Structures are given as structure tokens and as C-alpha cells.
Amino acid sequence: VLALDCERILTKKGDRLARVSIVNFYGNIVFDTLIKPWAKVVDYREWITGIRPNDLKHAPSYPKVAPILKKILDNKFVVGHSLKDDFAHLKLNADEYSCEIRDISEYTFFQRKPVLG
Numbered sequence: 001v002l003a004l005d006c007e008r009i010l011t012k013k014g015d016r017l018a019r020v021s022i023v024n025f026y027g028n029i030v031f032d033t034l035i036k037p038w039a040k041v042v043d044y045r046e047w048i049t050g051i052r053p054n055d056l057k058h059a060p061s062y063p064k065v066a067p068i069l070k071k072i073l074d075n076k077f078v079v080g081h082s083l084k085d086d087f088a089h090l091k092l093n094a095d096e097y098s099c100e101i102r103d104i105s106e107y108t109f110f111q112r113k114p115v116l117g
Contacts, residue, residue, distance in 0.1 A: 001025040001077045006086040007049040011039035017062060017089045018044075018051050022072060031072055034059035066091070073099055081105050 007019035016037040022030045034051065036059040044051050069090060075098045080086060083103040087093070 001079065002030060002073070004073075004078050004080045004083065004086060006089055007045075007051060008089060009037065009041055009045055009049060009051060010043040011037050011041050013039035015089070018049060018056065020065065020069065020090065031068065033065055035065060036061050062091075075099070077102070079104065 001024065003023050005021050006017055007021075008015045009018040010016075016039060017035045018037060019032075019034050021032045024030050034056055036056050038061070041053070041056075044053065046052055069092065073092065077100040079102045081103065082105045083101050087101075
């Protein structure tokens with residue numbers, strides 16, 4: 001079981017992948033890297049992503065990271081929020097890698113407000 005999350009920043013060409021993080025069932029980091037976008041950045045969305053301009057200076061481009069991601073995700077059970085969007089930005093097809101997907105954004109249980117008190 002792996003949990004996946006992607007951070008995106010806004011470029012002149014639209015939303016672009018800026019970070020990929022994967023942890024295992026125990027919360028241990030399996031993979032975590034920044035991704036250098038190919039277009040001029042308009043908004044780093046630092047208040048959401050925590051990414052600043054200097055952070056991406058020496059980051060790898062997506063083509064260097066893609067084979068590693070494919071190897072990690074192949075035949076895995078992947079949990080996350082809005083995974084359809086994340087997989088689209090990763091240019092990955094879950095069916096192609098035999099991934100079992102559990103997207104918590106699709107479960108009403110996770111959409112309820114907690115009862116306090």
C-alpha cells in the first residue's frame with residue numbers, strides 16, 4: 001500500500017507538476033522529489049505547496065523521474081486524494097500499471113464534517 005500526492009504550480013502553460021511524494025503504509029518516505037517545470041512559472045502557490053523559486057533550481061525534469069515512478073507504482077495499491085488529477089499530471093495510466101486505486105475524494109465518509117464535543 002502506497003499513498004501518493006502531487007503538488008502543482010501555475011505556469012504560463014497552465015498547471016504543471018512541481019512535486020511528487022509517495023509514502024508507504026507506515027508513513028515512511030518511498031519517493032519524494034521536486035520537478036522542474038518546462039514553462040515560466042506564474043505562481044508557485046507557496047502558501048499551499050511550500051515550494052519557492054530556489055527549490056526548483058536544481059530539480060530534475062519529469063522525463064528523468066517518470067521511469068522511477070512507473071517502477072514504484074507498478075502492481076501497487078495506491079491511496080490518495082484526487083488521484084485521477086495526480087495520475088493525469090504524472091502522465092500515468094493506473095490500468096497500465098495494474099494499480100489498485102482508492103481515491104478518498106470519492107468517499108462521502110471523508111467529506112463529512114467531524115462531530116466535535
